[in-house]
Amino acid sequence: MVAQNVAFGILALAMVLAAIGVVRTQNVVHAALYLVVVLAGAAAQYILLAAEFVAWVQVLIYIGAVVILFLFGIMLTRAPMGDLEGLNNRQGLPAVVATLALIGTLTALLVDAFSDQEIVLDAPTPTADIATQVFKVYVVPFEAVSILLLAALVGAIVLARRD
Amino acid sequence: MNALAVEIPWGVLLAIKAVVILAVVPLGALVLGYTFLLKMMSHMQSRLGPMDPGGFHGWFQLIGDGIKFLQKEDIVPDEADRRVFALAPTVVVISTFLIFVVIPAGPRLQVANLDVGVFYALAVSSLSVIGVLMAGWASANKFALIGALRAAAQLIAYELPLLLAVVGVVIQAGTMSLQGIVSAQQDGAIFGWSGIGNPFILTQFVGFLLFLIAAQAELTQTPFDMPVAESELVAGYMVEYTGFRFLFFFIGEFGTATAFAALAATLFLGGWSIPGVHGTAADLLGPLVLVLKLMAVAFLMFWVRFTYPRLREDQLQALAWKVLIPIALVNVIITAIIKVAI
């Protein structure tokens, strides 16, 4: 169990630093690359939590598609080399305060509520279980999501097309 | 088995496996793939150059190439984003090596037998796009940027037929574990006759073709090599790379080709399995059989690569969306219906 905690620590540190990078960097492409680190870290955390399938879905969809889309959009809108001025607005200080307040409150709540809960894992979740859940219990949401995806696809094409 | 939750010997085990992945696999992939394919290509194209160095069939060519790349000056363009520029080839190469982790070479010869092996392989192979985009953007070169954008659009488009082609196999085998798929083929039977098992190329022939075509596109090889089109974009996203960084891309290219060939061999040709051979014998013969099957697939892929012209970007997208994906979907549906019916 020690190994897992060490792994968690390293991953968590990397994720937080990279997340700060996403919101602080002055270079849009760097932000997307920091996002990759956060997402890969999250995938690794899922593996720690025995959710293998979700982890690889995360890699395939998030890193393999969403971030690519981001980079694509950035490059299509002429991402300049080097740093950009004016990526942030002037609400920096209030935002920091609000963020710290939020994190503080949440942490206090979590410590209060779940501090004695421990995760005990013996084996990774079989993918078949997830499949059973999706297609037996959550089949209606599954179909709803399918239609949403289709709508998003059509919507994106309609938006981006010039007539 | 949970990759990070292995008990005590995991450190030692991981180190051994890391050595295997980092030394044996790429070296093997390179030496085998590069030498075999280069010679094959030289014969096909009446090339004299690669057949010359060292005498017999130009055996020195590979070593000479390596030395050449290593002694080249490492140039980073002035305007380039140095960190991203330096990191990009590594991302591509890492994505390549990660695929080899799940490919079984024998009943026990596998770095990690993941429950979702195929899915994992395809997921990590999509990471290389990030490296490509990084390289294209960080080079501060318009040709590189256009190449990277083309590569990204193409890799996203062909990810779908690739996945869907594999889905047919997964449905038939009933598992996503590569080891499971191999044994499903080894222990399978064709109409009750189990003489050669049931290599899925027989039942999933459409899937096999789709997989090869999509893999060709994922590898950005002719006829889908618009991103690196040397006659217009010079070398696309690689245009500013020299020396060992270029070598990294090169290793990534041939390594990924080998990896996809190995995946195709495992998914459709039965992988390491030889009908009737089990246990330790299979462990010993498995790698050899896998390499032979892999080479057969690679031969096919490179034959196409050295024969065909390239498709234009819009034609290539139309092929993916209008031809390959519908066929793949029909294939999945038919496979599912038959699976349920039987």
Next chain:
Amino acid sequence: MADLATLTSRITDALGDAVLDAGEARGTLVVRVRPDAWRSTAETARRTLGFDYLSFIAGIDWMPAPVVGLVEGDTSTPAQPSDMTFGVAGSAGRFQVFAHVQSTTQHAGVTFRTDVDEADPRVESWVSVYPGADWHERECWEMYGFVFEGHPSLRHLYLPSEFEGHPLRKDFPLLAREVKPWPGLTDVEPMPGGDDEAGEEGAA
């Protein structure tokens, strides 16, 4: 191939009083037209006479080359006559523009020629009739300094944009034999061991 005499009469009839002179240069018809009828000649040639193919437009400077910088007894350069003579169909002065048009169906061709004033070298442009005249006229403009009126963008074609002079005029020295600082030369480090004058001259 159409008979040369019939071709001549066909062309001179169609062009009317625009024709100043006509002659034959070893099997090729040369027609000299009035400068103010230069564009209308092209229009008649293309639309009425069916010369649909533009071969080239070029200039010529009939002035004899001043013999410059030649060592006595150097036979590698041919000596040209020193008096100004004109070619087939004559010329009013030093400069002429000539163009060759052909017909892809009648398999015939004709060279048109017109005079250009030396003091004010202006010619009508053919671009509106033959779009291919674009580059030929740009070349002619930079080589001879003829201004083609009606040309959309008379820019340098071959030479760097800061080039001075008109190289194909006979009074422009051949730079292989005459030393002139290279026009693009701006930032020259002096050679080790002297001769930094050349560098400064180039920078100037």
Next chain:
Amino acid sequence: MSTTEQPMTPGFEVDPAAFRHLADAQVNVELDTGDMILNMGPQHPATHGTLRLVVRLDGERVIAADPVIGYMHRGYEKLTEFRTYPQVTTLINRIDWLSSFANEVPFVHAAEQLMEIEAPPRAQYIRTALTELSRIATFLLFLGEMGLQVGALTPAFYGFRDREHVLNLIEAATGGRFHPNFNRIGGLKDDLPWGWIAETRNTMKIVLDACDVFEDLVVGNEIFQARTRSIGIIPGELGASYGVSGSNLRASGVDWDLRRDGAPYLAYPDLDFQVFTHPDGDSFSRYWVRLQETRESARMVLQLLDGMPAGPIMAKVPRIIKVPEGEAWVETENPLGQMGYYVVSKGATGPFRVKIRSASFSNVSILPWMLRGVYVPDVVTILASLYFILGDIDR
């Protein structure tokens, strides 16, 4: 005399939709992301030389293209005024360096016309054979290299391999592979070497086989057709008014070949050959026409070998060549198109003014018109299919 029958053109027509991009209307852009100016060249593999194309792009589409030439301008027209006639031939060898021999012919012919001498029949036949050989060498390179520009690697190797045989022949006869400088005013420097005719017969078989290979490997390839059909269309009339000539114009349906239709020169009136045209005018038809012309050239060489007359190879020419006063315009059908020299002589040992009309210059001048609205990859196919040599543009 030659025949004019129409060859078996494949039964297809250009898709009318392909003319969409030719219209002057605004370029239709699906995803406008702002213009990007791409500088193709002067060092770029598609321009095989130092042509520079300034291309304004919207996404993958070309909005405007401006060719910038002159990086190789050597001022030949000025240089000829300071050279004697024999010296000029060494210069003009370097205009279209792939078919140098064919460059020499019109100039030497012009000088001969002015001097009113004629090369003996054997010299004419050898000149014709070597001209056709340089045409084959040039076209073999094109047939391979066009494949390379479309993305197929193999045809390029085959093209270079088979061109080597033809270059060997030229070298055996003239002593130079690229710049023979073999023509003399009034004839040739030397007669053919022993065994040359037999060797040429063998090589022509190789060439004809190579043409079959290209027919299968390139013309018959679906992807090649998809990449070249309806791409880069030159309407015949427009092409002519731009001065586009040679195979490029014949591929646009204009049945005009100076070997057959021009003033008679060399041994062409004695030959029986076919002139190929194609109605479409796209990149594919340019490839197709050149392929057929390569075959036809090989057949012409075989005819020339059969009918090769005996006799001297030099006419009687004074020791010091002085060309009488006069003007001459000689045009020939060179591999790249119409090559012409307008020579003005003032009776000296050197020409007074030589206007060099090179084919590629006019062929390329149509590029701004052609490249409007095409995709970036098509720029490369169009450039390759026009087939220009930088020396022939810049002179």
Next chain:
Amino acid sequence: MLLNQFLILAAILFGIGMYGVLVRRNGVLVLMSVELMLNAVNLNLIAFSARLQETSGQVFSLFVITIAAAEVGVGLAIILLLYRNFRSPDLDEVHQMKG
């Protein structure tokens, strides 16, 4: 492993994401920050799923990932549209809708 270590990590990520949404002006960067927040949510779902030995958490995280992909697709299309019309991906410059 404690449940809380994952939950607190998720809270921190969520906070950082919120900060990004508040501070960034560039549309693409705002979308990225939203992705950070969604990932924090996913981490929560998976952590609880592991704690409760119950797979529905993972199923929901799959739904979240899918919807996130759809959201990015549409979002980027909107940003491209903005870029086309305003020549800038800056969200603060879009005043026109204020009427």
